Structures are given as C-alpha cells and as structure tokens.
Amino acid sequence: MQAVTLGPAGTYSHRAASAVAEDVEFLESVTGIVEAVADGDYPRGVVPIENSIEGSVTGTLDALADNDVAVVRELVTPIRHALMAQSAEFDTVASHAQALAQCRSYLETEYPDAKREAVTSTARGVEHARADSSVAAIAHPDNAEELEVLAEDIQERTSNATRFFVVAPADERSRAGGKSSLVVYPGANYPGLLLSLLEPFAERAINLTRVESRPSGERLGDYVFHLDFEAGLYEERAEEALAEVEPLAENGWVRRLGSYDTQHVLDG
Ligand SMILES: O=C(O)C(=O)Cc1ccccc1
Numbered sequence: 613m614q615a616v617t618l619g620p621a622g623t624y625s626h627r628a629a630s631a632v633a634e635d636v637e638f639l640e641s642v643t644g645i646v647e648a649v650a651d652g653d654y655p656r657g658v659v660p661i662e663n664s665i666e667g668s669v670t671g672t673l674d675a676l677a678d679n680d681v682a683v684v685r686e687l688v689t690p691i692r693h694a695l696m697a698q699s700a701e702f703d704t705v706a707s708h709a710q711a712l713a714q715c716r717s718y719l720e721t722e723y724p725d726a727k728r729e730a731v732t733s734t735a736r737g738v739e740h741a742r743a744d745s746s747v748a749a750i751a752h753p754d755n756a757e758e759l760e761v762l763a764e765d766i767q768e769r770t771s772n773a774t775r776f777f778v779v780a781p782a783d784e785r786s787r788a789g790g791k792s793s794l795v796v797y798p799g800a801n802y803p804g805l806l807l808s809l810l811e812p813f814a815e816r817a818i819n820l821t822r823v824e825s826r827p828s829g830e831r832l833g834d835y836v837f838h839l840d841f842e843a844g845l846y847e848e849r850a851e852e853a854l855a856e857v858e859p860l861a862e863n864g865w866v867r868r869l870g871s872y873d874t875q876h877v878l879d880g
Pocket residue numbers: 618622623624625626660663691708710711732733734735774
C-alpha cells in the first residue's frame with residue numbers, strides 16, 4: 613500500500629508511516645497530505661495529531677475539519693530527539709516547531725543563546741544542518757549520517773509519545789474499531805452547549821480521550837470541536853449518543869471520521 617506523509621525522508625511521520633505502508637511518498641504540509649488523500653491522489657496519509665508533551669498539531673485538526681476523509685487507524689510511537697550538527701560550533705537550532713518545544717528545557721539550559729528556527733519537519737532541519745555548519749538540527753538520531761550527534765534523548769520527559777492518524781478516502785470509513793473520532797461544528801453559541809455535547813457520552817459511560825476546540829475561522833468565539841472516544845460507531849451506545857449530538861449541530865454539521873484501532877509502533 614502507498615502512503616503519503618510529512619517529508620523529506622527521515623521524519624517521525626515517515627517512521628510511523630513505514631509501519632503501515634511499503635511505499636511512502638512525501639509532502640511538506642499536513643494540510644497538503646489530508647487534501648491529497650481527500651482528492652484521491654493517495655490511498656493513505658499519515659499525519660501527526662497529538663503529542664504527549666506539546667498537545668495537538670493544530671494544522672492536522674483544521675485539515676480534518678476542512679476535508680472529507682476517514683480515519684482508519686491511529687499509530688502511537690515514542691519520540692526520542694537527538695541534537696546533531698557538523699560540530700559543536702553552531703548558533704541556530706532548526707527543527708519542526710513541536711520538536712523545538714519538546715526540547716525547550718534542554719535548549720534553554722545548554723544553548724541559551726542559540727536561535728531557534730522552525731522548519732517544516734525535523735528532517736528538513738537535518739538538511740539545513742548538512743548544508744550549513746552554523747545550524748544544528750533536532751531529529752531522530754538515525755538521520756545523523758556524517759553529522760555529529762551532540763546529545764541524545766533531549767526531550768522534556770521520558771514519555772514523549774506522538775499519535776498519528778492514518779487517513780483514507782471518505783468511502784473507506786469504518787464503524788468497527790475500539791475508538792472513534794468526530795468533528796462537530798454546532799454553528800451556535802449558548803450557555804451549556806459544550807456540556808450538552810458531552811453529556812450523551814457520559815450518560816452511556818463512553819470515555820472521551822480527547823476534546824479540543826479550534827476556532828471555526830468564521831468569527832471570534834465560534835468553535836469547531838474535535839472529540840475522540842473509546843467506543844466503535846457500530847456500538848448501540850455510540851449510535852445513541854450521536855443521535856443526541858446531531859440535533860445540537862442543526863445549524864452546523866457533524867463529521868464522523870470513523871472508528872479505528874490503535875497500533876503501537878516501537879522505535880527502531
Ligand atoms: O517533523 C517530523 O519529523 C514529524 O514527523 C512531525 C513531528 C515532529 C515532532 C514530533 C513528532 C512529529
């Protein structure tokens with residue numbers, strides 16, 4: 613199976629995608645990846661959704677609200693960051709914004725004067741470091757090749773895990789799986805709205821594993837809600853909960869991203 617993910621080669625997304633596809637192609641934006649799958653250009657896309665230290669990847673959330681795709685699996689993988697450069701003499705650290713944030717304390721302690729440069733992916737930062745001796749990169753240590761690995765395991769906490777979604781064309785949406793994801797745009801704003809969106813799950817003992825709000829882009833204070841819960845859409849209790857949620861969004865919409873299982877991908 614072919615999958616498209618965040619490139620160039622060597623990103624954490626690439627490592628995760630290799631667990632589900634033999635043929636991995638690259639794009640440089642999560643929005644572009646979700647759009648390419650929605651347009652039928654690729655059968656699968658692998659996008660980072662959430663990190664245990666830094667939280668949501670907002671570009672991915674917004675792309676899932678804006679495009680009609682299915683989520684068919686989630687991948688959970690540990691993230692271990694290394695600092696690499698041509699030598700210890702550098703003045704800039706280039707990496708993906710999430711990786712820079714995940715190594716904030718290390719950088720503040722060890723390299724307080726180094727500039728931080730956010731680039732489109734960790735592997736793109738490595739390319740900068742290869743081309744320019746004043747630049748160090750934060751990436752998976754396997755990317756180092758001729759670069760010197762100056763430090764390993766520089767992330768904030770030992771359990772730096774990232775979730776990735778495997779997205780597929782909308783017609784491959786499944787109701788089977790232990791978890792499900794929804795995007796809800798109520799198109800309304802009144803006291804207790806969020807409570808009434810969540811109560812149908814609580815009343816049926818369905819555990820919510822993630823609740824995120826994102827600005828709808830329409831006006832200030834208008835939100836799209838992203839919900840993940842531990843039940844399959846095939847289950848009667850999930851169907852019942854949705855039957856209560858959908859009328860609350862009569863001025864907006866509810867997107868069922870689908871049900872899926874979790875696959876843990878080990879590093880190395
Ligand atoms: O830039 C990468 O390597 C990615 O795949 C995105 C990312 C960045 C930091 C942690 C996890 C995923």
